Amino acid sequence: MSEATALTGGTGLRPAIASALDRVAVPGDTATLWRELGRAGVLRALSPSGAGQPPARGGTADPWALEVLLTELDARHPTGTVLSACVQLATALPILAEGLGSDLVRSVYESVLDGEGRVALAATDLGAGGSDLMEATTVAELGEDRVVVNGGKRWITDATTAGHALVLARHRPARHFTSFVWVLVPTDAPGVTVEATSTRLFLGSGVGNLRFDDVTVGRDHVVGRPGRALPSFARHIGTERLASALWARAICRRVLDRTRERLAEHPLHGRTAWDNDAVRARFATCLVELRRMDALCETIRGGPDEQPTAVDGMIAKAAVAESLQYVVGECVQLQGAAAFGDDGIAHLHTEAAAWSIAGGATGAMLAGVADHAADVLKATR
Structure with missing residues (x-):
């Protein structure tokens, strides 16, 4: 029996993840990591169907199952590697799964689930x-038998490492949500330029820019129905x-655990830093913030038959972006010089700022929440 069959048959997600991660020797080796997760059946188990089969129309990934993988990845790999997995499993692969209308799209989808291929979600536009x-x-x-793509995308995760880019493009000039289409573009196709983003952050993410100059692919590279791209993305x-x-939330737990250990080891006035009342108060404030995050996430989880809404995602993102920045910032100060070492967390404070930008800026999230104010107030009763 294959590992994938055993996993989907009930052996358990967490042991399969741990086994796959044990076979990746170098933190940040995203290619090897993805391959091992595929071989272990983890990527298929985390697809919307739970077994790598095409999901029902509208099927989405399970964020609570993704949390298991992201938490384990966060404990062993840099932020960029976790980001790569999050974007592909939560968004790119489910969009592909909705549009398995051609043998080509299906082949790419299966390749990614097997861990042999990767796909970049190319939405943010130049x-x-x-x-x-x-x-x-x-x-x-x-056209009837071909598609010609022109334009560019910026700050795309896996741009420099993926074999294909799932490109959000306009097929009609009208400023309307039905004017967009997904096109699956090979990143080595003539006319595609791949440029790595100049940054020392997000190691393992393959972040970069993509340019398309008269890139011509077959009509079978269209994913889903033209006009449905933006609703699918949303x-x-x-x-x-x-x-x-x-x-x-997992990052905050990890950082607080490590900070508590360092404070208990660091000498201060004949005792340890952890024995200082001012230090303990600042740390306790971070714990309160963590419990706020817990309460929010559990409220969104709801009952077994409840599904998170788009507004739930906006609220969670806006709230957690602020909490993450605060907790990591406080822990940098509490750790002091140790935070700036090679294994320190100072760089993480900078990367944490991405939660206020990537996937929708906080201002845009709050605007969306305000649009649904009546529903949010009703839900809180």
């Missing part, structure tokens, strides 16, 4: 503000936002 996808200028000209990005919030 010609528009980060969260304003309606103003995207990347264009796909749809449905699945909500899962990614919630999964990233659960991941942020």
Whole structure:
């Protein structure tokens, strides 16, 4: 019996993840990690169907199952590697699964689930503000047997490492949510330029920019129905936002655990830093913030038959972005010089700022929450 069969048959997700991670010797080796997760059946188990079969229309990934993987990854790998897994499993793969209309798309989908391929979610546009996808200028000209793509995407996770990019492009000029289409573009196709982003942050993420100059692919590279791209994106990005919030909670737990250990070891005035009342008060405030995150996440989880809404994802992302930045910032100060060592957390404080930007800026999230104010107030009763 294969590892994938054993896993989907009930052996358990966490042991399979741990076994796969044990076979990755170098932290940040995202290619090997993805391959081992595929061989262990983890990627198939985390697909919307739970077994790697095409999900029902509208099927989304389970953020609570993704939390198991993201927490384990966070304990062993850099932020960029975890980011790569989060974006692909929460958003890119479910979008592909909805659009398995051609043998080509299905082949790429299966390759990614097997851990042999990777796909970059290319949504953020070079010609528009980060969260304003309606103003995207990347264009796909749809012909009877071919598609021509022109434009560019920026700060795309896995841009430099994925074999294909799932490109959000405009196929009609009208500023309307039905004017967009997904096109699966090979990153080595003629006319595609891949440029690594100049940053020392997010090791293992493969973040970069993509440019498309008269990139011509077959019509079978269209994913799903033209006009359905933005609704599809909105449905699945909500899962990614919630999964990233659960991941942020795991980061806070990990950082607080390590900070508590360092404080208990660090001498101060003949005792330890942990014995200092001012230090303990600051640390306790972080614990209160962590419990707030716990309460929010558990409220969103709800009952067994309840499904998180798009607004739940917006609320979680906006709230956790602030909490993560606060907790990590306080822990940097509490750890002092140790936070700036090679294994320190000072760099994490900078990376944590991405939670206020990536996947939708906090301002955009709050605007979306305000649009649903009546529903949110009703839910809190």
